[in-house]
Every structure is written in structure tokens, then in C-alpha cells.
Amino acid sequence: MKTLNLSPLKKLEIIMEGVHKDFATDLLDRSGVKGYTIVGNLSGKGSHGIYDGHVMFNEDDVLIMIIVAVPEELVPPILEGFAPFFEKHTGVVFVTDIQVSRLVKFKN
Amino acid sequence: MKTLNLSPLKKLEIIMEGVHKDFATDLLDRSGVKGYTIVGNLSGKGSHGIYDGHVMFNEDDVLIMIIVAVPEELVPPILEGFAPFFEKHTGVVFVTDIQVSRLVKFKN
Amino acid sequence: MKTLNLSPLKKLEIIMEGVHKDFATDLLDRSGVKGYTIVGNLSGKGSHGIYDGHVMFNEDDVLIMIIVAVPEELVPPILEGFAPFFEKHTGVVFVTDIQVSRLVKFKN
Numbered sequence: 001m002k003t004l005n006l007s008p009l010k011k012l013e014i015i016m017e018g019v020h021k022d023f024a025t026d027l028l029d030r031s032g033v034k035g036y037t038i039v040g041n042l043s044g045k046g047s048h049g050i051y052d053g054h055v056m057f058n059e060d061d062v063l064i065m066i067i068v069a070v071p072e073e074l075v076p077p078i079l080e081g082f083a084p085f086f087e088k089h090t091g092v093v094f095v096t097d098i099q100v101s102r103l104v105k106f107k108n
Numbered sequence: 109m110k111t112l113n114l115s116p117l118k119k120l121e122i123i124m125e126g127v128h129k130d131f132a133t134d135l136l137d138r139s140g141v142k143g144y145t146i147v148g149n150l151s152g153k154g155s156h157g158i159y160d161g162h163v164m165f166n167e168d169d170v171l172i173m174i175i176v177a178v179p180e181e182l183v184p185p186i187l188e189g190f191a192p193f194f195e196k197h198t199g200v201v202f203v204t205d206i207q208v209s210r211l212v213k214f215k216n
Numbered sequence: 217m218k219t220l221n222l223s224p225l226k227k228l229e230i231i232m233e234g235v236h237k238d239f240a241t242d243l244l245d246r247s248g249v250k251g252y253t254i255v256g257n258l259s260g261k262g263s264h265g266i267y268d269g270h271v272m273f274n275e276d277d278v279l280i281m282i283i284v285a286v287p288e289e290l291v292p293p294i295l296e297g298f299a300p301f302f303e304k305h306t307g308v309v310f311v312t313d314i315q316v317s318r319l320v321k322f323k324n
Contacts (some may be wrong), residue, residue, distance in 0.1 A: 006295075011310055015145050015175075025261070035262035035308075037231050037279060039147060039255060045133070046143035063145060065175075067231075067281075069310060079114075079209050086210060092143075094119055094177060095207040099311040101295050102302060123253050123283075147255060153241070154251035171253065173283075187317050194318060200251075202227055202285060203315040 006099040010075050014066040014082070015042070016091035024066055027081045036068040046090055069098060114207040118183050122174040122190070123150070124199035132174055135189045144176040154198055177206060222315040226291050230282040230298070231258070232307035240282055243297045252284040262306055285314060 014024060018040065028036055042063040070078065075095060082093060122132060126148060136144055150171040178186065183203060190201060230240060234256065244252055258279040286294065291311060298309060 006311060011312070035260065037258050037260035037262075037281065039258055039281070041149070041257070042145050042147055044143065044145035046145075065145065065147070069308070083209070092177070092208060092210070095114065095209075096119070096204060096312060100308060101299070101311075102308070149257070150253050150255055152251065152253035154253075173253065173255070191317070200285070200316060200318070203222065203317075204227070204312060 006101055009069045009098050009100055010072050011096045011098045012068045012070065012078065013094040015063060017089065018062050018064040020089060021064060023085065028068060028078065031074055031078050031081065033068050033070055036066050039065040039067065069100060114209055117177045117206050117208055118180050119204045119206045120176045120178065120186065121202040122199065123171060125197065126170050126172040128197060129172060131193065136176060136186065139182055139186050139189065141176050141178055144174050147173040147175065177208060222317055225285045225314050225316055226288050227312045227314045228284045228286065228294065229310040231279060233305065234278050234280040236305060237280060239301065244284060244294065247290055247294050247297065249284050249286055252282050255281040255283065285316060
């Protein structure tokens with residue numbers, strides 16, 4: 001068996017209203033993020049009440065989760081970029097330690 | 109750059125049949141959880157066979173994943189609350205260490 | 217309160233094009249994985265461009281995330297099994313430390 005070369009990264013899971021998706025992906029793009037994945041059509045309950053996700057053509061109306069893996073040094077600027085937004089809007093960001101085997105996909 | 113004040117929490121990912129969603133969210137509410145997010149319409153394979161997720165109006169028929177972030181002290185009572193349920197029903201709970209920047213959303 | 221008996225596992229989150237789902241689940245089955253959960257209908261942006269997830273009957277056309285929890289010793293063979301695939305195809309695998317309370321569901 002070959003030795004696996006796993007590298008540490010941070011995974012951000014950004015849960016927010018889908019209507020603000022472009023704000024979030026623009027912020028991520030400007031932060032140097034190389035890619036992200038979006039889970040749509042979520043439902044949930046939070047400090048702003050209950051959200052129901054239903055299948056609809058315009059998924060911007062419901063909650064989404066944007067998943068992104070970044071080098072540790074990108075976490076502070078991204079979280080600071082989102083801070084004013086989350087002062088006003090529903091949502092959270094979870095930060096998790098992960099490992100990936102192909103670092104080239106995440107670093108410039 | 110301001111110093112980020114990240115706080116540790118535990119993320120629970122509860123994967124279960126959607127038909128039992130109310131049992132799970134009631135248990136979480138009674139445990140003092142302040143919010144959760146639900147990913148619907150999953151498919152999967154587990155010890156009870158193969159589940160196919162398809163787009164349907166009643167998403168209770170398929171697997172869901174309930175995502176919740178809680179202080180560490182809430183993990184044991186929540187897992188103990190789910191234990192009898194998972195003796196009889198398909199599903200799992202994953203516990204992960206995470207960090208969040210806005211602890212007020214998760215603690216009373 | 218009873219003492220919880222949490223056991224460490226590794227969670228793999230495999231994000232890939234849904235059209236290759238059977239390749240991935242076959243590889244997981246042959247690796248000894250006892251179950252997995254699939255989140256369908258994702259959208260994303262990565263090194264191969266922008267992917268849009270829309271609700272459609274054939275969800276194989278969009279990105280999926282396969283979630284699987286495995287004992288640590290299964291991580292290297294699974295990642296090595298996927299390595300040639302990800303040389304040619306879009307996608308990533310995130311590895312995360314998790315804990316579960318019912319280890320019997322994940323080990324033979």
C-alpha cells in the first residue's frame with residue numbers, strides 16, 4: 001500500500017438563505033477560494049423562526065449550505081467578510097478540521 | 109485584521125427516515141437546541157437495505173439529515189434520547205468537533 | 217446519566233458527478249463499507265467550471281455527495297481506489313474525524 005499524503009484544511013459550512021447566494025459566492029471568489037459546493041433546498045429552524053424547504057424551481061427562496069475547503073489562513077478573512085452579513089441575516093458558519101489527499105485543488 | 113473569537117461546539121448529523129422527523133425535532137427542542145437544519149431527499153444504503161431518494165411532494169418518505177450544533181454538555185442527553193429509537197429504526201448520528209464565530213446563536 | 221461509549225471513526229465526504237455514482241458505490245462496497253448516504257442535486261464551482269444543480273428526474277446529471285463513516289484502516293485503500301478516478305474527473309474527498317455511539321453499524 002502506498003503512503004497517503006493527506007493535508008490539513010478547514011471546511012466551512014455556510015448555512016444561509018438562498019436569496020443571498022451571490023453575495024456569499026462573490027465573497028468566496030474574492031477571498032481566493034478555488035471551488036465550492038452548494039446543497040440547496042434545506043429546511044430548518046433558527047433564531048429567526050422556522051424555514052420550510054420545498055421543491056420549487058427557484059431554489060433561492062430556501063436555505064442553502066455552501067461547503068468550501070480552504071487553507072487555514074483563509075478562514076479569518078472569510079469569517080470577517082461574513083460577520084456584518086450575519087449581524088443582519090439568518091445563518092451560521094461551521095468550521096471543521098478536515099484532510100484532503102489532493103491539495104492542488106485547494107491552493108494556488 | 110481583527111482577532112477571531114472562535115468557540116468550540118459539537119455538530120451532530122442525524123441521518124434517519126424522514127417519516128420520523130417530528131420525533132427527532134421534538135427531542136432536540138426539548139433538549140434545549142436553539143436551531144437545526146434539515147437536508148431532505150437523501151438516498152442511501154445501510155443495514156436495513158437500500159433507500160432511494162426521489163423528488164416527491166411528501167419528502168417524509170425518504171432519508172433526511174438533521175444538522176445541529178450544540179455545546180458539548182448537550183451531546184450525552186441527546187444521544188441517550190435517540191438511543192432507544194435507533195435500536196428499532198435505521199439511522200446514525202455522527203458527532204464532529206466544530207468551531208463557530210457567533211456562540212450566542214447556540215447557547216442560552 | 218449513563219456513560220456514553222463514543223467510538224472514533226473517519227467520515228468521508230465524496231463530492232463528484234452523479235453520473236459516476238455506481239463506480240463510487242461499487243468501490244465502497246468492495247472496500248467493506250457497510251452503508252452510505254447520498255446527498256443529490258448539488259451545485260458547485262470547481263476546477264472544471266460551474267455546475268448547476270436543478271431538480272430533474274435523472275439526478276445523475278448533477279453533483280452528488282456520498283457520505284460514509286469508516287474505521288481508520290479503510291481510509292487509505294478507499295482513497296487509493298479513488299485516486300485514478302479523480303485524476304480524470306471533477307471531485308474531492310474530505311476526511312473528517314467523527315465519533316459514533318453505535319460502532320456495530322460500521323464494523324464487521
